[in-house]
Amino acid sequence: MATPVTTTIHTSKATDMFDDFLVRAILAGIGVSLAAAPLGCFVVWRRMAYFGDATAHAAILGVAFSLAFGISIFVGTLAVALAMAITVTTLAGRGYAMDTLLGVLAHSALAFGLVAVSLQHGIRIDPMSYLFGDILAVSKSDLVVIWIGVIGVILLVIWRWQGLLTSTLNPDLAYASGIDPKREQLVLTIGLAVVVAVAIKVVGALLIGALLVIPAASARAVTKSPEAMAVGAAIIGAASACGGLWMSYTMDTPAGPSIVCVAAVFFAASNLVARIALTR
Amino acid sequence: MPVLSGASNVRLVTVKDVSVKLGGHQALNNVSMSIDKGEIVTIVGPNGSGKSTLLRCVIGAVKPEIGTVLKAANLKIGYVPQSLAIDPTLPLTAGRFLSLPHRRPSKAVADALRQAGAEDIADRPMSGLSGGQFQRVLLARALMDKPDLLILDEPTTGLDQPGSADFYTQIEQVRRETGAAVLMVSHELHVVMSASDRVVCLNGHVCCHGSPEIVASAPEYRALFGTGTHGALALYRHEHDHHHHDGDACDHDHSHLESH
Numbered sequence: 001m002a003t004p005v006t007t008t009i010h011t012s013k014a015t016d017m018f019d020d021f022l023v024r025a026i027l028a029g030i031g032v033s034l035a036a037a038p039l040g041c042f043v044v045w046r047r048m049a050y051f052g053d054a055t056a057h058a059a060i061l062g063v064a065f066s067l068a069f070g071i072s073i074f075v076g077t078l079a080v081a082l083a084m085a086i087t088v089t090t091l092a093g094r095g096y097a098m099d100t101l102l103g104v105l106a107h108s109a110l111a112f113g114l115v116a117v118s119l120q121h122g123i124r125i126d127p128m129s130y131l132f133g134d135i136l137a138v139s140k141s142d143l144v145v146i147w148i149g150v151i152g153v154i155l156l157v158i159w160r161w162q163g164l165l166t167s168t169l170n171p172d173l174a175y176a177s178g179i180d181p182k183r184e185q186l187v188l189t190i191g192l193a194v195v196v197a198v199a200i201k202v203v204g205a206l207l208i209g210a211l212l213v214i215p216a217a218s219a220r221a222v223t224k225s226p227e228a229m230a231v232g233a234a235i236i237g238a239a240s241a242c243g244g245l246w247m248s249y250t251m252d253t254p255a256g257p258s259i260v261c262v263a264a265v266f267f268a269a270s271n272l273v274a275r276i277a278l279t280r
Numbered sequence: 281m282p283v284l285s286g287a288s289n290v291r292l293v294t295v296k297d298v299s300v301k302l303g304g305h306q307a308l309n310n311v312s313m314s315i316d317k318g319e320i321v322t323i324v325g326p327n328g329s330g331k332s333t334l335l336r337c338v339i340g341a342v343k344p345e346i347g348t349v350l351k352a353a354n355l356k357i358g359y360v361p362q363s364l365a366i367d368p369t370l371p372l373t374a375g376r377f378l379s380l381p382h383r384r385p386s387k388a389v390a391d392a393l394r395q396a397g398a399e400d401i402a403d404r405p406m407s408g409l410s411g412g413q414f415q416r417v418l419l420a421r422a423l424m425d426k427p428d429l430l431i432l433d434e435p436t437t438g439l440d441q442p443g444s445a446d447f448y449t450q451i452e453q454v455r456r457e458t459g460a461a462v463l464m465v466s467h468e469l470h471v472v473m474s475a476s477d478r479v480v481c482l483n484g485h486v487c488c489h490g491s492p493e494i495v496a497s498a499p500e501y502r503a504l505f506g507t508g509t510h511g512a513l514a515l516y517r518h519e520h521d522h523h524h525h526d527g528d529a530c531d532h533d534h535s536h537l538e539s540h
Contacts, residue, residue: 044367044369045367045369045370046367047367162380162381162382162383163381165380165381166380166381168370169364169366169370169372169377169380170361170364171341172336172339172341172359172361173359173361173364173380174381175336175339175340175341175359176339176340176341176357176358176359176431177359177381177425178340179381216369217369220369220371223371224371224373224405225371225372225373225376226370226371226372226376228371229370229371
């Protein structure tokens with residue numbers, strides 16, 4: 001009598017754990033996708049894909065700082081991503097050649113970050129988990145941080161939506177309506193830094209840019225308003241997260257890259273659908 | 281000729297001794313001007329003379345280094361930019377564009393489009409509009425706030441001659457209907473001369489200003505526009521020597537074309 005009971009408890013515990021890490025991963029993936037979607041739309045509309053990359057790559061430097069000073073990875077990456085984003089925005093306003101500047105800053109930050117991480121003696125960390133993410137290792141407290149960040153970003157974007165959209169179309173239109181486009185740019189910068197900080201564990205620094213751009217670009221082909229595009233990007237992003245995790249689970253592929261692969265398939269599919277609809 | 285009697289002295293914007301440096305280049309040098317309620321003021325000047333910079337000072341996009349831009353309390357400005365490059369990745373219908381930055385009921389959107397002469401295109405994507413329709417949608421958006429002052433930066437760039445003539449007629453009509461003052465930059469001297477209450481001739485500094493007649497006869501203005509103005513001047517005199525009806529408009533366009 002006692003033996004089967006023990007077995008049952010043991011099995012259910014194992015099932016719980018198993019359920020838990022996958023559920024946690026799915027919740028983390030969906031959360032990050034929801035926050036990345038509207039910001040990704042602005043990244044696409046403003047042609048600042050490189051900007052997202054630069055911010056994300058700088059996050060590795062943030063990881064190194066966090067380990068060195070014993071602060072939370074989230075705080076460290078957030079601080080460095082924010083610093084990077086503000087630096088880029090400021091320099092852009094002074095007429096530097098943007099793509100060159102971003103190329104220098106993004107890759108330097110990544111390289112310095114990787115070197116700094118390798119210099120941390122006594123701490124065993126695998127830089128791979130920050131480059132490609134470690135979504136299956138998301139803890140309950142990670143999940144709390146991720147979702148607080150996600151909800152914060154979504155509320156921020158909804159609150160500033162009209163001003164952001166006007167400034168994106170034309171800064172002078174914004175000025176004439178009493179909106180400061182520089183302030184809206186700062187809102188976007190802060191939102192991006194938060195998304196980078198919460199997404200580094202989910203898809204990793206190298207693929208955050210993909211999570212920003214690919215769902216938004218996929219939604220563009222099948223939508224007719226900015227709002228529809230943002231919602232579409234959120235749906236496609238969340239579906240990519242679920243699909244990628246399923247792929248990772250069934251085929252034993254790395255989770256972060258799998259999510260991006262599924263998103264890329266969505267991009268191809270939505271563009272194909274739009275083409276077919278157009279020729280009819 | 282001021283349209284609004286009694287109200288015509290209300291000052292909307294005063295630009296006083298404004299100097300602006302852009303990227304090391306002195307774009308504006310000690311510029312002063314003003315706009316009163318209901319009048320049409322046109323800024324003319326060669327390329328790089330600071331026309332757009334002056335407009336951008338008035339809307340607040342450029343902060344003057346020296347000098348001040350004073351605006352009447354609660355002044356509502358409708359701004360029509362010179363061009364608006366909408367990224368093809370941004371899906372935007374004309375109606376949605378008019379709801380920026382404030383959400384509008386669809387009736388208000390339809391009304392503004394009608395007033396700007398672009399009826400029934402609220403559901404069309406901005407990318408699918410013709411040049412003339414696009415400019416009218418920009419004008420309609422500027423009208424959404426019921427502005428006291430309409431600011432237009434070369435609003436007919438990219439339009440052909442009839443299209444541009446139509447557009448100026450539309451602006452004149454909007455001014456009549458709404459009583460809004462108009463501050464615009466234009467290259468089309470014959471339109472400027474016939475439709476403005478006052479003209480400011482700019483070349484970094486204010487060369488001359490006043491009624492179109494005064495400006496057209498000013499030596500500074502002639503020095504700037506040289507032979508190119510002869511046709512426009514002749515046309516301008518012609519327009520003002522004779523009262524003309526709609527039917528005469530063709531002759532104007534024709535004679536203008538010949539003068540080039």
